[in-house]
Amino acid sequence: MHELSIARSLLGLVRESVPVGAVVRSAQLRVGPLQAVEPDAMKLAWRAATEGTVFEGAELSLTLVPWALCCRECGRSWSSENWSDPCTCGSCRVDPVGGDELTLVSIEVDETQTRLGSVDSGRAVKRDQASTEVHRV
Ligand SMILES: [Zn+2]
Known part of the structure; x- marks a missing residue:
């Protein structure tokens, strides 16, 4: 399944982008139309990919780029x-x-549950070179 492979790549990026032990609340993904991502399938795939990991329960929000x-x-x-x-x-x-954009735009980390420092990363799941901000809340 297309979405599942995206979810796995995304999970790898999230893992690299946040400090060990950080509690990830959500990840924001921007998706171009050429990726042909089905939002519901993408969220299910994300849930499947994160299940049993420390990121279980993190929400995936999708922005579909026109x-x-x-x-x-x-x-x-x-x-x-x-x-x-x-x-x-x-x-x-x-x-x-x-139209082929697929970018991890930002990650929201729950600061009340971690005391670790900030994270800078600029990561695209594929081709694009957009930056990823890690928001601590
Ligand atoms: Zn014209």
Whole structure:
């Protein structure tokens, strides 16, 4: 299952990003449309991947990123839920840009249950080089 392999990679990143013993409340993932991730399946997969680990019970929140589209006629770029949207100039020659994002955006760690220092990490589950913030709450 596609989502399960993503969940496992994600779990590996979370494990590397937080101090040993930290209690992870939640992880935020940004997903581009090309990843074809089904949110419910993704959450189930996350639950399955974390079960029996110290991260069991951590919540996964997903942000589904819309398509970034660019018009070949007039150069306008915009974002849309629908990749086949025509441009406002009337052109149908529209290209999707990117869309394969899969980024662990942030991790929320419960500070009341750990006394460990802060964590800096900049991690993408795949290709993208976005940064991951670890929020301590
Ligand atoms: Zn256009």
